[in-house]
Amino acid sequence: MSTTSTTSTAAATVSREIRLAARPVGEPSTRHFDLATVAVPEPGEGQILVRNTWMSVDPYMRGRMDDVPSYIPPFEVGGALDGGAIGEVIASRAASVPVGSTVSHFLGWREHAVLDAAAATVVDTALAPAPAYLGPLGTTGLTAYAALTRTAPVREGDVVFVSAAAGAVGSVAGQVARWLGASRVIGSAGGPRKTAKLLDAFGFDAAVDYRQGGVGEQLAQAAPDGVDVYLDAVGGDHLRAAIQAMRPGGRIAMVGAISGYNATDPVPGPDNLYRAAFREVTLRGMLVTSHFDLFPEWIGTAAGRLADGTLHTEQTVVEGLENAPEAFLAMMRGANTGKMLVRLDGRR
Numbered sequence: 001m002s003t004t005s006t007t008s009t010a011a012a013t014v015s016r017e018i019r020l021a022a023r024p025v026g027e028p029s030t031r032h033f034d035l036a037t038v039a040v041p042e043p044g045e046g047q048i049l050v051r052n053t054w055m056s057v058d059p060y061m062r063g064r065m066d067d068v069p070s071y072i073p074p075f076e077v078g079g080a081l082d083g084g085a086i087g088e089v090i091a092s093r094a095a096s097v098p099v100g101s102t103v104s105h106f107l108g109w110r111e112h113a114v115l116d117a118a119a120a121t122v123v124d125t126a127l128a129p130a131p132a133y134l135g136p137l138g139t140t141g142l143t144a145y146a147a148l149t150r151t152a153p154v155r156e157g158d159v160v161f162v163s164a165a166a167g168a169v170g171s172v173a174g175q176v177a178r179w180l181g182a183s184r185v186i187g188s189a190g191g192p193r194k195t196a197k198l199l200d201a202f203g204f205d206a207a208v209d210y211r212q213g214g215v216g217e218q219l220a221q222a223a224p225d226g227v228d229v230y231l232d233a234v235g236g237d238h239l240r241a242a243i244q245a246m247r248p249g250g251r252i253a254m255v256g257a258i259s260g261y262n263a264t265d266p267v268p269g270p271d272n273l274y275r276a277a278f279r280e281v282t283l284r285g286m287l288v289t290s291h292f293d294l295f296p297e298w299i300g301t302a303a304g305r306l307a308d309g310t311l312h313t314e315q316t317v318v319e320g321l322e323n324a325p326e327a328f329l330a331m332m333r334g335a336n337t338g339k340m341l342v343r344l345d346g347r348r
Helices: 060-064 130-134 139-151 168-179 192-200 215-222 236-245 273-278 288-308 321-332
Strands: 002-005 011-020 033-041 047-056 085-092 102-105 112-116 159-162 184-189 206-209 227-232 246-254 282-285 315-319 339-343
Touching (some): 011 321, 130 339, 139 227, 139 246, 168 184, 184 192, 206 215, 227 236, 236 246, 246 273
Parallel strands (some): 002 033, 159 227, 246 282
Antiparallel strands (some): 011 033
């Protein structure tokens, strides 16, 4: 990762940001990022200046590094990246968001951000710690909830399979499935440490270690009578295995496909799709942005459970903006348990 510097006569604060240096082909590396020093202007009318304290790195960001049409615009080469962040308002020209407020917003990958007050959400740090609003009380938690209540609804007695189950979405989804009445919850993860975590910390009934043999064979052992609901964040062999295991009328929520995000050629689909047809299985894609109306309901449900410990979450924290690219790359390799976060100010 290289370092550049720019200046501005309108500067109020000197800050740093991470930029996209080049578009990767295949797996990205630190050379695809730049660390730049910039001058942040004073906020205009209706705007706020935020000192970011936490930022999120997420799998969907890999797709934005490619210049291809998608549901969200790609990152620009030479421009600052963005994504979920939490910070403290240190200057405000908006009465609705006073100085001292803690807000969530979408201008991460930088130490300071100037944005319209309407683009920020004030969060209640008395209800939950600030980083929780990037994880269980943020879009990752909402993804798990919306997937299992709307996209592939869990019914009483269902057997549920969750991929990437030790990650930010999956670790919450397994617990949500149980609240919704699932009789058995199975998760996949990579390696003995993570699979043990699924059973001991996150409350799964069985764990599939995708690094130790075929996913399909292990899933058949864990769910000999089949699966009713599958939350797919992986694609590839996991999706094939889930289709093979689906009971008649099964539901699949397709929230991601991280196994193919670094592919340089088109990724083939499962070779057993006809099984989904004759078992009348529903495969439905999902964007969390289509379910923001559920946020109040989800936070109302999750915050209390988070406080009393009945919702168990974990986070993997990397220190410093300069290490955000490595945090992203490590998350893409599956190095995190729970939510991968970058702490920007050195304080908890």
